[in-house]
Amino acid sequence: MTTPFTLLCIRSALVPVIIGILINTGCKVYSAFYVKPVDINRTWAVYKADSEGTAYSLLEQVNIGNVSQLGLAWTYKFNDAPQNSRGGNSESNPIIIDGVMFTMSARHRVYALNAATGEHIWSFDPFNGAAGGGVGRGVTYYEDGSDKRIMFTGGDQLFSVNAATGELITSFGNGGKVSMNIGMRGDPDKISVIPTTPGTIYKDLYIIGNEVSELYGAEPGHIRAYNVKTGALVWTFHTVPQPGAVGYDTWPKDAWKYVGGANSWGGMTLDEKRGMIFLSTGSPTYDYYGKDRVGNNLFGNSVVALDARTGKYIWHFQTIHHDLWDYDLPAAPNLITVIHNKKKIDAIAQTSKLGYIYTFNRDTGEPLWPIEERPVPASDIPGEVTSSTQPFPTKPKPYARQIITEADIAYYSQASHDTLMKRFRSFRYEGPFTPPSIKGTFMMPGSRGGSSWGGGAVDPFKGIIYVKSNDSPEIATMKKVVQNETANLGVYAQGKALYNTYCVACHMPDRNGDESGNPSLLAIETRLSKEDALNKIKRGGGKMPSFASVISGKEDAIISFLFDKESAAPRPDREQSFLREIEVNIAANKIAEKIEDDKYLNLTAYGQFNDNERRQGIKPPFGQLHAINLNTGEFEWTVTLGNSQESQLPGAAETGSSGSAGPLVTKGGMLFIGSTRDRKFRAIDQKTGKTVWEYILPGVANANPSTYWSNGRQYIAISVGGDVANPAGYMMAFALPESCY
Numbered sequence: 093m094t095t096p097f098t099l100l101c102i103r104s105a106l107v108p109v110i111i112g113i114l115i116n117t118g119c120k121v122y123s124a125f126y127v128k129p130v131d132i133n134r135t136w137a138v139y140k141a142d143s144e145g146t147a148y149s150l151l152e153q154v155n156i157g158n159v160s161q162l163g164l165a166w167t168y169k170f171n172d173a174p175q176n177s178r179g180g181n182s183e184s185n186p187i188i189i190d191g192v193m194f195t196m197s198a199r200h201r202v203y204a205l206n207a208a209t210g211e212h213i214w215s216f217d218p219f220n221g222a223a224g225g226g227v228g229r230g231v232t233y234y235e236d237g238s239d240k241r242i243m244f245t246g247g248d249q250l251f252s253v254n255a256a257t258g259e260l261i262t263s264f265g266n267g268g269k270v271s272m273n274i275g276m277r278g279d280p281d282k283i284s285v286i287p288t289t290p291g292t293i294y295k296d297l298y299i300i301g302n303e304v305s306e307l308y309g310a311e312p313g314h315i316r317a318y319n320v321k322t323g324a325l326v327w328t329f330h331t332v333p334q335p336g337a338v339g340y341d342t343w344p345k346d347a348w349k350y351v352g353g354a355n356s357w358g359g360m361t362l363d364e365k366r367g368m369i370f371l372s373t374g375s376p377t378y379d380y381y382g383k384d385r386v387g388n389n390l391f392g393n394s395v396v397a398l399d400a401r402t403g404k405y406i407w408h409f410q411t412i413h414h415d416l417w418d419y420d421l422p423a424a425p426n427l428i429t430v431i432h433n434k435k436k437i438d439a440i441a442q443t444s445k446l447g448y449i450y451t452f453n454r455d456t457g458e459p460l461w462p463i464e465e466r467p468v469p470a471s472d473i474p475g476e477v478t479s480s481t482q483p484f485p486t487k488p489k490p491y492a493r494q495i496i497t498e499a500d501i502a503y504y505s506q507a508s509h510d511t512l513m514k515r516f517r518s519f520r521y522e523g524p525f526t527p528p529s530i531k532g533t534f535m536m537p538g539s540r541g542g543s544s545w546g547g548g549a550v551d552p553f554k555g556i557i558y559v560k561s562n563d564s565p566e567i568a569t570m571k572k573v574v575q576n577e578t579a580n581l582g583v584y585a586q587g588k589a590l591y592n593t594y595c596v597a598c599h600m601p602d603r604n605g606d607e608s609g610n611p612s613l614l615a616i617e618t619r620l621s622k623e624d625a626l627n628k629i630k631r632g633g634g635k636m637p638s639f640a641s642v643i644s645g646k647e648d649a650i651i652s653f654l655f656d657k658e659s660a661a662p663r664p665d666r667e668q669s670f671l672r673e674i675e676v677n678i679a680a681n682k683i684a685e686k687i688e689d690d691k692y693l694n695l696t697a698y699g700q701f702n703d704n705e706r707r708q709g710i711k712p713p714f715g716q717l718h719a720i721n722l723n724t725g726e727f728e729w730t731v732t733l734g735n736s737q738e739s740q741l742p743g744a745a746e747t748g749s750s751g752s753a754g755p756l757v758t759k760g761g762m763l764f765i766g767s768t769r770d771r772k773f774r775a776i777d778q779k780t781g782k783t784v785w786e787y788i789l790p791g792v793a794n795a796n797p798s799t800y801w802s803n804g805r806q807y808i809a810i811s812v813g814g815d816v817a818n819p820a821g822y823m824m825a826f827a828l829p830e831s832c833y
Contacts, residue, residue: 130150132801133189133190133191133801133802134188134189134190135149135150135151135188135799135800135801136149136186136187136188136798136799136800137187137188137189137233138187138232138233139185139187139229139230139232139289139290139359140185140359140424140547140549140796141756141798143292143293143361143362143363143364144361144362144363144426144427144428145359145361145424145425145426145427145547146426146427146428146549146550146552146757147426147547147548147549147550147754147755147756147757147796148549148550148551148552148756148757148758148759149756149757149758149759149799149800150758150759151758151759151760151799151800151801151806152758152759152760152761152806153760153801153805153806153828154758154760154762154799154806154808154827154828155758155760155761155762156760156761156762156777156778156784158828158832159760159762159775159784159785160784160785161828161829161832162775162785162787162808162826162827162828163826163827163828163829164787164824164825164826165210165805165807165825165826165827166209166210166824166825167210167822167823167824167825168203168205168210168212168822168823168824169818169820169822170197170198170199170201170203170814170818170820170821170822170823171818171820172197172199172201172215172217172820173198173199173814173818173819173820173821177620177814177819178611178612178814178819179198179791179813179814179815179816179819179821180197180198180199180225180813180814180819180820180821181198181227181792181794181813181814182196182197182198182791182794182795182811182812182813182814182821182822183227183228183229183288183545183752183753183794183795183811184196184197184228184229184230184795184811185229185230185795185796185797185798185811186230186798186809186811186823187230187231187232187233187798188207188798188800188802188809189233189240189255191206191207191208191802191803192204192205192206192207192213192255193205193206193207193800193809193823194231194233194242194255195230195231195811195823196228196229196230196231196244196811197820197821198811198813198814198819198820198821199224199225199820199821200218200219200224200225200226200227200228200246201215201216201217201218202215202216202218202231202242202244202246202253202258203215203216203823204242204255204258205823207800207802207807207825208802208803208805208807210823210825213258214257214258215258216251216253216258218244218245218246218247218249218251219246219247222627223620223621223623223624223627223628224246224247225628226247226286226288227288227303228244228245228246228288229288229289229290229359229545229795229796230244230289230290231243231244231290232244232290232291232292232293232298233255233293234293234298234320235255236296236320236321239321240254240255240256241253241254241255241261241264241320242254242255242258243290243291243298243320244290245272245286245287245290245291245300247284247286248271248272248273248284248285248286249269249270249271249272250265250269250270250271250272250287250291250298250300250318250323251268251269252264252265252268252269252320252323253268263321263322264321264322264323265322265323266323269323270318270323272285272286272287272302272316273285274325275314275316275325275328276311276312276314277311277312277349278311283311284630285302285303285304285311286302286303286304287300287301287302287303287357288303288357288545289301289357289358289359289424289545290359291360292359292360292361292362292369293320294317294362294364294367294369294400294401295400295401296319296320296321297317297318297319297320297326297400297401298317298318298319298320299315299316299317299318299360299369299400300315300316300317300318300360301313301315301355301356301357301359301360301371301373302314302316302355302356302357303355303357304352304353304355304377305352305377306353306375306377306378306379306418307377307378308377308378308384308691309350309352309377310352310353310377311352312330312331312332312348312351312352312353312354312355313331313332313352313353313354313355313356313357313373313374314328314329314330314331314355315328315329315331315356315371315398315403316328316329317400317403327402327403328403329396329398329403329405330348331354331355331356331373331391331392331396332347332348332351332352332353332354332376332391332392333348333390333391334348335348337405338390338405338408339390339391339408341387342387342388342389342390343385343387343389343390344384344385344386344387347384347385347387350384351376351377351384351385351389352376352377353374353375353376353377353379353392354373354374354375354376354389354391354392354393354394355373355374356371356372356373356374357374357420357422357545358372358420358421358422358423358424358545358547359423359424359545360424361424361425361426361427361440362400363427363438363454366454366455367399367400367401368397368398368399368400368406368454369397369398369399369400370395370396370397370398370424370425370427370440370454371395371396371398371424371425372394372395372396372421372422372423372424372425372442373391373392373393373394373396373420373421374392374393374418374420374421374422375392375393375412375415375417375418375419375420376389376392376415378691378692378693379415379416379417379418379694379697380416380417380418380528380568380570380692380693380694380697381416381473381476381528381570381691381692381693381694382414382415382416382476382477383475383476383477383690385414386414386477387414388410388413388414388479389413389414389415390408390410391408391410392410392412392415393410393411393412393413393415393419393420393421394408394409394410394411394421395408395409395411395421395425395440395442395450395452395457396408397454397457406457407456407457408457409450409452409457409459409463410483411442411444411446411448411450411483412482412483413479413481413482413483414477414478414479416471416476416478416527416528417525417527417528417535417539417568418445418539418697419444419445419446419539420445420539421442421443421444421445422443422444422445422543422544422545422547423443423543423544423545423546423547423548423754424547425440425441425442426440426441426442426443426547426548426549426550426557427439427440427454427550428440428441428550428552428555428557428722429552429555430451430460430555430722430723431555431723432460432723437453437454437460438453438454438455439451439452439453439454439460439722440452440454441548441550441557441722443542443543443547443548443557443559444542444543445537445539445540445541445542445543445544446490446492446494446524446537446541446542447490447491447492447493447494447537447541447542447543447561448484448485448490448491448542449485449488449491449548449557449559449720449722450463450485451485451488451722451725459485460487460722460725461485461486461487461488461725462485462486462487463483463484463485463486464483464484464486465481465482465483465484466481466482466484467480467481468480468481468482468524468525469522469523469525469526469527470527471527471528471529472520472527472529472530473527473528473529473530473570473692474690475690476527478527482524482525487725488720488722488725488726488727489727491542491543491559491561491716491718491720491727491730492537492541492542492543492561492562492563493536493537493563494523494524494536494537495523495524495536496516496521496534496536496565496710498513498516498517500710500711501513501516501709501710501711502703502707502708502709502710502711502739503711504703504705504707504739504741508703508704508705508707511703511704512701512703512709515701515709516534516701516709518531518532519531519532519533519534519567520532520533520534521533521534521536524536524537528568528569528570528694529568529569529570530569530570530571531569532567532568532569532696533567533568533569534565534567534701535565535566535567535568536565536566537562537563537564537565538564538565538566538698538700539566539697539698540562540564540566540698540750540752541561541562541563541564541565541566542561542562543559543560543561543562543754544562544751544752544753545752545753546560546751546752546753546754546755546767546796547559547754548754549754549755549756549757549763550722550757551757551778553759554721555721555722555723556719556720556721556722556728557719557720557722558717558718558719558720558755558757558763558778559717559718559720559754559755560715560716560717560718560733560751560753560754560755560765560767561715561716561717561718562714562715562750562751563710563713563714563715563716563748564700564714564750565700565701565709565710566698566699566700566701567696567699567700567701568694568696568697568699569694569695569696569699570692570693570694570695571692571693571695572690572691572692573691573692573693583648583649583652584649584652584653586646586649586652586653587646587649587650587651587652587653587654588653590643590646590649590650590653591603591650591653591654595613599611599612599613603654613654616654616655617655617656622651622655625651625654625655626643626647626650626651629643629650630643705738706738707738707739708736708739708747712732712736712739712740712744712745712746712747712748713732713747713748714734714736714739714747714748714749714750715732715733715734715748715749715750715751715767715768716730716731716732716733716748717730717731717733717755717763717765717776717781718730719778719781729780729781730781731776731781731782731783732745732746732747732748733748733749733751733765733767733768733774734746734747734748734749734751734767734768734769734770734772735747735748735749735768735770736748736749736769736770737770749768749769749770750768750769751766751767751768751769751794752767752794753765753766753767753793753794753795753796754767754796755767755776755796755797756796756797756798756799756808757778758799761777761778761779762775762776762777762778763775763776763777763778764776764797764799764808764810765797766789766792766793766794766795766797766810766812767793767794768792769792771788771789771790771791771792771793772786772787772788772789773786773787773788773789773793773797773810773824773826774786787826789810789812789822789824790812790815790817790818790822791812791813791814791815791821791822792812792813793810793811793812793813794813795810795811795812797809797810798810805827805828805830806827806828807825807826807827808825808826808827809823809824809825809826810823810824811823812824
């Protein structure tokens with residue numbers, strides 16, 4: 093049987109030397125573009141393939157000539173969901189170490205599986221039988237001689253377990269875990285810091301960001317490094333700078349005491365040779381109103397380079413000044429080497445919700461192409477001080493739509509079109525960076541536009557990045573919070589008011605959700621206990637932020653409404669509920685802040701622009717896949733990806749579909765990607781963008797795929813969300829039949 097080394101060496105001999113030469117040493121594969129050796133049994137040993145975040149594999153047993161024969165090799169059904177529960181969303185990118193796959197289920201339990209057969213080896217429940225859950229995009233592997241461990245987060249705890257057995261390593265932290273609440277600004281017993289993306293290993297350090305509430309009084313986005321062996325905190329980088337630090341002068345004097353966010357929730361990438369770690373951050377809180385944070389707000393919405401050993405600042409670039417649109421940088425930068433102005437440049441490429449790729453010299457942070465500061469509209473909300481300019485990359489051009497005109501409004505019928513046009517004309521809209529307003533602002537791109545946490549995949553031989561995009565407009569409608577506005581409402585009415593303020597934009601007025609990953613809340617009592625429902629609301633997960641402070645003191649009100657338990661008993665306050673929750677955050681952080689200060693909320697955050705039948709309000713495409721050459725800044729190709737049948741007109745081409753996950757790229761000339769609501773897993777020709785193979789999955793594959801070698805065979809694996817038959821979701825692996833290799 094042909095070995096992977098033979099395949100790689102034979103085919104590489106046909107490739108020009110400038111692309112790279114692979115050398116067979118009998119146990120490892122070396123490339124001119126890879127400084128470190130690549131172990132064939134560990135070709136996907138890190139989240140998104142490697143510490144550089146390339147999502148690229150040297151494997152090429154599956155290639156353009158035989159991919160049509162790809163078939164399902166094995167399926168593992170996770171079984172950790174309660175009966176009658178809703179199908180879970182799985183975002184885990186599995187890693188594979190020496191024939192063992194380590195991954196997470198849709199309910200955030202950790203599993204070790206035989207990578208060749210899918211057989212169960214061990215599992216670990218970080219919630220010890222409780223509901224738990226939340227987003228988990230994978231785990232991290234560490235090895236030092238015989239010490240082999242898997243590290244991951246569950247809730248607000250960082251765990252370390254034995255890779256062979258799944259048992260806690262009790263010498264780590266407190267009996268095998270470390271509270272991530274400790275070392276933050278607030279009271280550890282009153283806050284909850286919940287990372288979603290696995291951390292990065294550098295020598296004996298485990299480096300990780302966090303995910304926090306997006307409301308007033310949230311925790312800041314500290315970047316922290318822990319000792320892998322002991323769990324001791326080694327260094328902290330403050331993304332909301334403290335006095336004397338770089339960036340402190342871009343905030344009000346005491347902002348570091350009360351502003352939150354500016355957190356790195358999409359992961360990090362590492363240049364091991366330089367000892368540099370690269371991260372990207374989200375917006376400061378509150379996302380849509382910044383009277384209490386006048387200034388540009390470093391290091392919110394920034395690409396930041398740090399010394400991985402010490403956490404010391406090296407350089408940064410801020411992509412959004414004083415963010416009011418929730419334009420987080422949602423994925424870690426990709427490390428890539430390109431030829432720019434006839435010189436070889438080690439660079440990084442940062443994808444974004446805006447649909448821009450920001451490219452920088454890795455050492456200096458200098459943009460490869462000019463990034464221009466251009467004037468943008470000013471806010472009309474009292475107290476808000478917007479930045480007068482925002483950065484616009486001149487190259488590459490945006491990979492998502494920036495401008496919508498009346499000609500772009502969808503036409504399903506005259507009545508539908510009239511309704512959409514009336515709505516569109518009622519909003520404030522002056523192009524990109526139109527600030528949120530009281531009358532409602534049309535945001536394009538919206539906060540779910542451009543690309544999300546799946547980020548890009550890069551071909552290190554060609555200098556090309558492949559990225560999935562979404563064209564997803566959004567409505568932002570601001571309202572000033574008024575104390576005692578609904579003081580005499582009963583419990584049920586208060587819960588309904590809370591729902592209509594915070595939940596209706598995603599879960600809809602009828603509580604039936606939509607097809608964009610916002611689940612129905614109808615008959616919720618058949619799937620969740622009241623306690624589990626409250627825990628979910630408090631913790632958040634996926635697109636849903638934590639609402640712990642919002643419902644503090646009003647738990648019975650929201651449960652009364654969601655569980656249809658109407659009561660006539662009066663209860664004081666309602667949007668004061670919001671103010672009181674801020675008080676909880678303030679108390680947790682010991683902040684001296686006046687509660688009567690102006691507070692505005694975006695009542696339609698994440699609100700979509702749809703017609704009365706929930707069809708997309710703009711013309712397609714809604715989702716695309718792009719190949720962008722970062723040597724030249726030019727597009728190689730763009731194709732529509734996926735389909736939304738409810739928004740597809742009779743006889744029309746596929747519409748494209750929104751999705752958060754990204755692709756993987758292989759030396760076999762292939763891209764593999766799920767990330768569409770039509771449940772299809774696709775193989776795409778890297779040269780043309782043409783779909784050459786597809787498979788209909790039992791659920792939505794909202795996860796980045798992995799590829800690996802096991803027992804002489806290349807597998808492509810992907811996490812799949814739950815369905816009615818198996819709400820806990822699946823891990824599915826594909827391979828060629830033996831006759832093909």
